[in-house]
Amino acid sequence: MADYDYDLFVIGAGSGGVRAARVSAAYGARVAVAEEHRVGGTCVIRGCVPKKLLVYGSHFAEDLQDAKQFGWDVPACSFDWPRLRDSVLAEVTRLEGIYSNTLENHKVEIIKESASVTGPNSVKLASGREITAGTILIATGAWPARPDCPGAEHGITSNEAFHLETMPKRVVIAGGGYIANEFAGIFHGFGAHVTIVNRSDKILRGYDESIRDRLLQISMTKGIEFRFNAPFKSVEKNADGSLTVHTGGDAAPLECDVLMFATGRNPKTDGLGLAEAGVELDKAGAVVVDADNRSSVPSIYAVGDVTNRVQLTPVAIREGQAFADTVFGNRPHRIDYEMIPSAVFSHPPMAGVGLTEAQARTKLGTVKVYTSDFRAMKNVLAGRNERALYKMIVEEDTDRVVGLHMIGPDAPEILQAAAVAVKAGLTKQAWDDTVALHPSMAEELVLLK
Numbered sequence: 402m403a404d405y406d407y408d409l410f411v412i413g414a415g416s417g418g419v420r421a422a423r424v425s426a427a428y429g430a431r432v433a434v435a436e437e438h439r440v441g442g443t444c445v446i447r448g449c450v451p452k453k454l455l456v457y458g459s460h461f462a463e464d465l466q467d468a469k470q471f472g473w474d475v476p477a478c479s480f481d482w483p484r485l486r487d488s489v490l491a492e493v494t495r496l497e498g499i500y501s502n503t504l505e506n507h508k509v510e511i512i513k514e515s516a517s518v519t520g521p522n523s524v525k526l527a528s529g530r531e532i533t534a535g536t537i538l539i540a541t542g543a544w545p546a547r548p549d550c551p552g553a554e555h556g557i558t559s560n561e562a563f564h565l566e567t568m569p570k571r572v573v574i575a576g577g578g579y580i581a582n583e584f585a586g587i588f589h590g591f592g593a594h595v596t597i598v599n600r601s602d603k604i605l606r607g608y609d610e611s612i613r614d615r616l617l618q619i620s621m622t623k624g625i626e627f628r629f630n631a632p633f634k635s636v637e638k639n640a641d642g643s644l645t646v647h648t649g650g651d652a653a654p655l656e657c658d659v660l661m662f663a664t665g666r667n668p669k670t671d672g673l674g675l676a677e678a679g680v681e682l683d684k685a686g687a688v689v690v691d692a693d694n695r696s697s698v699p700s701i702y703a704v705g706d707v708t709n710r711v712q713l714t715p716v717a718i719r720e721g722q723a724f725a726d727t728v729f730g731n732r733p734h735r736i737d738y739e740m741i742p743s744a745v746f747s748h749p750p751m752a753g754v755g756l757t758e759a760q761a762r763t764k765l766g767t768v769k770v771y772t773s774d775f776r777a778m779k780n781v782l783a784g785r786n787e788r789a790l791y792k793m794i795v796e797e798d799t800d801r802v803v804g805l806h807m808i809g810p811d812a813p814e815i816l817q818a819a820a821v822a823v824k825a826g827l828t829k830q831a832w833d834d835t836v837a838l839h840p841s842m843a844e845e846l847v848l849l850k
């Protein structure tokens with residue numbers, strides 16, 4: 402290893418790359434990480450963190466309305482987008498500093514340049530410098546996909562949404578997944594009229610059907626519009642800067658100020674030199690890896706979104722940790738991909754872990770389904786007609802809880818704790834044996850009949 406410039410060269414300082422670099426260095430490896438944009442990657446710079454802060458910001462719209470019933474006289478309020486935008490961006494910069502410090506404190510060299518692979522043990526920086534390393538880790542993440550239609554260049558993606566100069570009045574969002582539904586709630590809260598245009602007739606594929614239906618119904622009640630089975634045809638830019646969006650069928654064109662594509666994220670391997678170096682990529686361009694995150698070239702590994710397994714930050718972090726433990730820490734272990742909890746930070750948020758009802762019926766045959774369909778106490782007093790739905794899926798033969806799905810205030814917070822019990826394979830009886838904590842929304846989980 403000593404013949405190489407570094408023991409480990411990481412490309413990409415995002416969720417997976419930062420963890421892998423820091424832990425490998427702590428094990429004594431000589432580590433450098435190349436980052437072409439900002440340390441922290443998607444989650445910190447233009448994903449989970451700024452998104453969640455905008456979700457908080459937009460929720461004030463409803464909280465301020467509801468305050469009246471709780472005795473607060475709130476004078477007419479207005480929303481100042483540049484003020485929120487800039488405080489969110491300042492927080493992002495603060496976090497970027499923390500991530501950079503952590504790497505530097507672990508003696509990881511940060512190289513603020515784009516890098517590509519030139520061989521099993523060599524990389525080239527944008528500046529032309531060649532570097533050798535015993536092991537190379539690809540942690541370059543993913544990049545927003547745009548439909549291939551005339552005028553698509555007029556649309557933005559989530560990358561740009563955090564930097565808008567003004568808050569648009571009319572927003573069209575293409576896609577029906579995580580980003581579409583989260584940003585629909587964000588823009589709607591800030592007063593924009595939002596239309597989601599989806600190519601299929603379902604939102605949030607993979608989540609339990611009843612929970613998705615509830616989000617759809619609540620979103621429509623709030624005034625978010627949905628256009629289903631509507632592929633994108635073309636986009637025109639008008640003289641006043643607005644956009645006209647043409648979708649399939651006879652549907653009337655949509656006029657908007659901002660069009661945002663939330664149509665998935667592709668592994669970021671373009672121009673990385675991987676195929677030329679003999680690294681196998683799949684049809685989507687993802688690095689094909691084994692259970693130890695190793696590619697078809699034994700000295701090259703990959704973690705996170707670039708492998709297109711589960712595009713979530715905690716998964717990328719765990720993969721980075723497992724890589725470092727296995728390759729540099731002499732503590733080999735693998736990730737358990739079963740029962741990964743996830744959430745959609747919509748208004749209201751939804752969250753789930755384990756099998757959906759449909760998956761459980763297909764996989765296990767007989768299952769019992771318990772639901773609680775209720776109005777949160779706070780919503781009742783506020784006069785907000787918005788119902789939460791919790792759904793527990795139980796394997797009939799064993800009484801084991803195999804899935805838990807919910808939509809309602811604080812659902813992600815509740816589900817993270819509940820996921821421990823689901824992952825541990827506890828029976829429904831064990832949940833019933835736990836005394837309720839009253840008054841809470843989460844108590845519904847131990848009172849399901």
Ligand SMILES: Cc1cc2nc3c(=O)[nH]c(=O)nc-3n(C[C@H](O)[C@H](O)[C@H](O)COP(=O)(O)OP(=O)(O)OC[C@H]3O[C@@H](n4cnc5c(N)ncnc54)[C@H](O)[C@@H]3O)c2cc1C
Nearest residue numbers: 413415416417437442443448516541542705706712713714
């Ligand atoms: C809007 C949005 C919201 C999200 N919200 C959530 C959420 O709430 N919860 C959740 O779990 N996940 C969320 N995600 C997903 C999450 O951000 C990703 O799964 C996670 O960041 C993946 O980590 P990664 O290390 O694989 O890649 P990234 O974090 O994307 O890091 C890759 C890094 O590599 C750099 N890079 C790329 N190519 C090169 C190169 N050639 N040379 C040098 N550097 C390079 C990039 O600049 C980037 O910094 C969200 C994503 C988006 C877009």
Ligand SMILES: NC(=O)c1ccc[n+]([C@@H]2O[C@H](COP(=O)([O-])OP(=O)(O)OC[C@H]3O[C@@H](n4cnc5c(N)ncnc54)[C@H](O)[C@@H]3O)[C@@H](O)[C@H]2O)c1
Nearest residue numbers: 548576577578579580581600663664665666712744745746
């Ligand atoms: N809360 C979270 O954890 C969170 C939040 C945001 C993003 N993410 C991660 O980032 C990933 C990317 O988010 P996303 O919302 O872009 O992807 P997604 O996979 O959730 O949704 C993509 C949507 O775009 C549609 N689509 C795909 N190609 C299309 C095309 N050519 N034309 C029209 N529609 C098309 C799909 O039908 C789907 O509805 C997610 O898969 C998720 O893993 C997670």
